[in-house]
Amino acid sequence: MVHIGLDIGTTHIVMTVLDLEQGRLLPAISLANPQFQTGEPYAHAQDPHAIEQAVRTLLGTISSPIASICVTGQVHGILYHDASGSAVSPLYTWLDRRAMEKVDGIDSQQLLYEKTGALLPSGYGLLAHYANRRLNNVPPHATGFCGILEYITGRLVGCVIEKSDPSCLGPFGSFDPITSTFDERVLTEVFGTQEKRFLLASKPFELAGYTSDGVAVTYPVGDNQAGFFGLVSDWPHSALVSMGTSGQISLFSTNTQCPSSMELRPFLGQGYLHVGATLTAGKAYETVHHFIASIIRSAGVEISDEAVFDLMKREGSANGIPGSLTVDTRFNGSRKNPNVRGAISSIQMDNLTLGNLVVGTIDGIVAELYQFGLDSRQVFQQIERVVATGSSVRKNPLFVEALHRNFKLPTTIAQVDDGAGFGAALIGAVATGALSIPQAKSVVGSMIGS
Structure with missing residues (x-):
């Protein structure tokens, strides 16, 4: 059985396949992840439906039984979904600059700072939603928003996931990595009169669920942490x-x-x-x-x-x-x-x-x-x-x-073709008990030499 790491990057979607029995990485396979034009000069967007289709196409090329899947890749950005978990907006990526657009003479980054004292970098998820509210750009049928990693993980397990690894929550902004909680003042300002309940922190190496074929899927992990786990x-x-x-x-x-x-x-x-x-x-x-x-x-x-x-x-x-x-x-x-x-x-x-x-x-x-x-x-x-x-x-x-x-x-x-993808595959192996953390580090040392 093989362990799959899916890296949803800014330019490509890459699949890494780890065969522990043979002690080898199969050559990574990738598909392009092009920019999606919204007509907004400040936007940097991609198509979440196309990303999901690309993921399913990549997974369809695997002939071996799959033991686990872990999704990693770009963080910070957001997309909106409906009650069924289907995307109703583009993915606004980490390069998006809508938060710097002025509304009533002030941009959203500055206004959020004045209201809460939190200066979130442009492209962070909570700030992007705050900007969309001020720009009247929240889709009417949206019941929530998440990152592309949570979205694809949810599509794989067939439901809207309510948790994510803390490595993915931090890039939404105003997240305390020590307590694994969001700043309530920021959530209140960002969500306004809407319900401010947001994603919760999962445990390390926790499973989000299973695909319809019974494949274990972990909660997603940010590409930075997955890359470090896979390369060091x-x-x-x-x-x-x-x-x-x-x-x-x-x-x-x-x-x-x-x-x-x-x-x-x-x-x-x-x-x-x-x-x-x-x-x-x-x-x-x-x-x-x-x-x-x-x-x-x-x-x-x-x-x-x-x-x-x-x-x-x-x-x-x-x-x-x-x-x-x-x-x-x-x-x-x-x-x-x-x-x-x-x-x-x-x-x-x-x-x-x-x-x-x-x-x-x-x-x-x-x-x-x-x-x-x-x-x-x-x-x-x-x-x-x-x-x-x-x-x-x-x-x-x-x-x-x-x-x-x-x-x-x-x-x-x-x-290695994709360090984050390799790390994600290793994380899936640890999550399913195929490897311990020391064993995973030993695999990295033998395969990467680092």
């Missing part, structure tokens, strides 16, 4: 650096004292992750790619996107001088300050070159993550190795070099 075996001495569309650094600790620049996130009942998260990483690199491509194409030269990426890698390797240009890669703001923007500085008469721009951008991406480590100095000083994941570090040696320059620690590149 020595929790106290390893920093997990993830580079996807955004970037994250995760440090394990049993200490609840976390720097204000970082988030304290619950970790499967074992302790906490101190997490520093950026809004751009691969997206910042992609922005520079678009800029370079536009210059080449404006000269009348036809060039593919892949060729531009190859050019950037080549020029960065051959002619990029670390430290020559300083690039602040907060091109889309930060979680704490969505209105801040990036910059290129230290420009001289002879250093504004393609190679320097590429290396400076990559150093800027990594430096933003390294700064979080410095902020969490008490935990960070215990770190002996960096475990890096994401297509950027697997495909582009310039990112690996930047990690070495900034962290000055041994670095392991996780050669």
Whole structure:
């Protein structure tokens, strides 16, 4: 029997299949998860019905008996559902910016802060619902809302689930990771006259139910925690650096004292992750790619996107001088300050070159993550190795070099298709009793080498 991890990402839906009997991971299978156009300029949305169909298509490719399914992936965003549990709205993702739209002269983020003292980052679920209420954008047939992970889990077990792992509840906003409760003042303001009962915290590794075929389904787990569980075996001495569309650094600790620049996130009942998260990483690199491509194409030269990426890698390797240009890669703001923007500085008469721009951008991406480590100095000083994941570090040696320059620690590149999906599959194995937690860590050490 196999254990399935489903990673519902921002760009792809990935299925990871773990065969414990054979001690192997099958090649991950993925389907695209495109953006859904709502006509709202501030929206970043996706189609939950299409996501569900993609999940069922992926599961339909499995010929072996399935022992467990665990859903992980993108958090923060919300969708609305009816009494039967069917979606009646798009999924408003973590990149959605409706909370920054002004109504009666003030945006929803600022108003919620003035009313409750809680400053929720743009894209967080409770803030998105608050904004939708003010924008008159709550569907009339909606009986509740949840994240995409709760939605897909509920569709798999055939009911609206009333709980979720604390790793998924935190990104809704105003959730205390120590007590596993939401701030009642915020819930009252966000829900208004509506009933303010919301999702409850599940126990670690708790089952949400079973599919119609009798397959065990766990409550969903956030991709950050699932990725750490799947990629790190020595929790106290390893920093997990993830580079996807955004970037994250995760440090394990049993200490609840976390720097204000970082988030304290619950970790499967074992302790906490101190997490520093950026809004751009691969997206910042992609922005520079678009800029370079536009210059080449404006000269009348036809060039593919892949060729531009190859050019950037080549020029960065051959002619990029670390430290020559300083690039602040907060091109889309930060979680704490969505209105801040990036910059290129230290420009001289002879250093504004393609190679320097590429290396400076990559150093800027990594430096933003390294700064979080410095902020969490008490935990960070215990770190002996960096475990890096994401297509950027697997495909582009310039990112690996930047990690070495900034962290000055041994670095392991996780050669696995989807770390969060692998971690989710392991979580399902633990939830069904196929593995203990120490055994799961041993599996990670043998398969990932971390």
